[in-house]
Amino acid sequence: MTVDLAGLLAGDEDAFRDLVRAHQATMMRLALLHVRSVADAEEVVQETWLAVLQGIDGFEGRASLRTWICRILLNIARRRAGQESRSVPMSGLPGADGGPTVDPDRFISAGPNAGHWSVPPRRWGRQPEDLLLAGELRELLGDAVRQLSPGQREVITMRDVEGWTSTEVCELMEISEGHQRVLLHRARARVRQTVEAYLERQSSPAT
Amino acid sequence: MHELTCAQMVESITDYLEGALPPDELESFRAHLLSCDGCDAYLDQMRSTVRLLRAAPGHRLPVAVESAIVRTFREWNGTRADQ
Numbered sequence: 001m002t003v004d005l006a007g008l009l010a011g012d013e014d015a016f017r018d019l020v021r022a023h024q025a026t027m028m029r030l031a032l033l034h035v036r037s038v039a040d041a042e043e044v045v046q047e048t049w050l051a052v053l054q055g056i057d058g059f060e061g062r063a064s065l066r067t068w069i070c071r072i073l074l075n076i077a078r079r080r081a082g083q084e085s086r087s088v089p090m091s092g093l094p095g096a097d098g099g100p101t102v103d104p105d106r107f108i109s110a111g112p113n114a115g116h117w118s119v120p121p122r123r124w125g126r127q128p129e130d131l132l133l134a135g136e137l138r139e140l141l142g143d144a145v146r147q148l149s150p151g152q153r154e155v156i157t158m159r160d161v162e163g164w165t166s167t168e169v170c171e172l173m174e175i176s177e178g179h180q181r182v183l184l185h186r187a188r189a190r191v192r193q194t195v196e197a198y199l200e201r202q203s204s205p206a207t
Numbered sequence: 208m209h210e211l212t213c214a215q216m217v218e219s220i221t222d223y224l225e226g227a228l229p230p231d232e233l234e235s236f237r238a239h240l241l242s243c244d245g246c247d248a249y250l251d252q253m254r255s256t257v258r259l260l261r262a263a264p265g266h267r268l269p270v271a272v273e274s275a276i277v278r279t280f281r282e283w284n285g286t287r288a289d290q
């Protein structure tokens with residue numbers, strides 16, 4: 001990435017275009033976590049590149065270039081989202097902020113086996129992957145991520161969709177490893193629950 | 208070794224997958240997993256969830272937007288050259 005940056009500073013337009021292309025998918029995805037429309041996300045990406053260019057001399061190379069760019073984008077997207085919907089309260093879903101991430105009714109509540117599964121999870125096998133091709137599950141997954149808290153949404157997207165390391169995500173969000181894990185845990189548990197509920201509906205039709 | 212309930216297992220699963228469990232807890236976690244099909248299935252489901260997320264579709268930046276960004280670069284480059 002240092003090569004790209006050097007090219008950039010030398011005014012190499014092709015190098016810059018490569019950089020824009022290399023990061024477009026991640027930037028759009030990250031923007032869409034906070035703004036509603038694709039057009040708004042495109043504006044956020046545009047605004048980000050302007051801010052990147054204006055601030056390029058301040059890039060010290062302590063974080064990776066992509067982390068630095070995405071942090072700028074995140075600030076712009078968050079600010080925009082804040083202006084749009086300050087009054088919308090955060091989801092009061094179970095397990096959103098604290099408490100168990102699996103419905104306590106799934107466990108035996110008393111006796112020698114307390115805390116063990118009463119309704120154990122079943123094995124999914126290849127079923128979700130096969131259903132993913134049909135598209136409905138794909139949409140459902142997107143909705144599930146959008147319904148998470150902003151922090152959970154950012155962590156699960158960067159870790160599991162984009163495949164960033166926990167170190168990078170901590171740098172991006174300026175949070176600790178421990179906090180990152182808590183957000184990831186709650187987010188994954190929530191999405192798992194959505195998939196499970198969907199698969200149950202699939203196997204028990206017409207109810 | 209400390210025995211874990213399934214309810215505790217599900218809350219440790221991300222720490223396990225992240226390699227963040229301290230050695231003694233890791234030992235308890237693994238021991239439980241070997242003897243509990245429900246928790247093993249839950250772990251499978253979590254891994255499956257991550258795989259599903261990885262397949263999420265993305266949006267491409269339209270050519271017009273990319274061109275606008277490159278124009279911004281050209282202007283920025285021009286003002287830098289002037290200085």
Ligand SMILES: [Zn+2]
Nearest residue numbers: 213243245246
């Ligand atoms: Zn168990």
